Amino acid sequence: MLRAAPGSLACGRCAGWFAEGRIWVKVSGAYRVSRLYPDYPDAQPIHEALVAANPDQITWGTDWPHPRLERDMPDDGHLLDLFNRWTPDTDLRRKILVDNPARLYGFEYYRATGSRGSCCRSRRSRVNPALAADLRPPTPLPRDQGGRPVSA
Numbered sequence: 001m002l003r004a005a006p007g008s009l010a011c012g013r014c015a016g017w018f019a020e021g022r023i024w025v026k027v028s029g030a031y032r033v034s035r036l037y038p039d040y041p042d043a044q045p046i047h048e049a050l051v052a053a054n055p056d057q058i059t060w061g062t063d064w065p066h067p068r069l070e071r072d073m074p075d076d077g078h079l080l081d082l083f084n085r086w087t088p089d090t091d092l093r094r095k096i097l098v099d100n101p102a103r104l105y106g107f108e109y110y111r112a113t114g115s116r117g118s119c120c121r122s123r124r125s126r127v128n129p130a131l132a133a134d135l136r137p138p139t140p141l142p143r144d145q146g147g148r149p150v151s152a
Helices: 011-022 042-053 074-085 091-107 129-137
Strands: 025-027 058-060 106-113 118-124
Touching: 011 042, 025 042, 042 074, 058 091, 091 106
Parallel strands: 025 058
Antiparallel strands: 106 118
């Protein structure tokens, strides 16, 4: 998780990359930026700003099992309720919960005959090939015999 102060260079760069569609954001972990358990009202403006900035590059998740949590354990069902409350538009919720993750991870949709819901099946590649280049880890720094980074 990136921790950067609003207005910082790192925060500005990430916001620019996000607005340009170069990175994805998972809107979750309201409990990580707020201490106002259990409704985290001060996290709602952050959620709304991210959704407004680029709803095509957002996914959502509970962050279960909530690693390194040092205070009140959030209720995952309540976190979903908050997401639904903070994202009242049903088409936008579907985009964030279903369509965007399917695009990010390369799932193909099909409607089963007589089925009332959508089903997913994964392509051979778990990651959409069009996005794969953006998801590769950066080239590691050269290291000396002791494993310490050395300047190139």
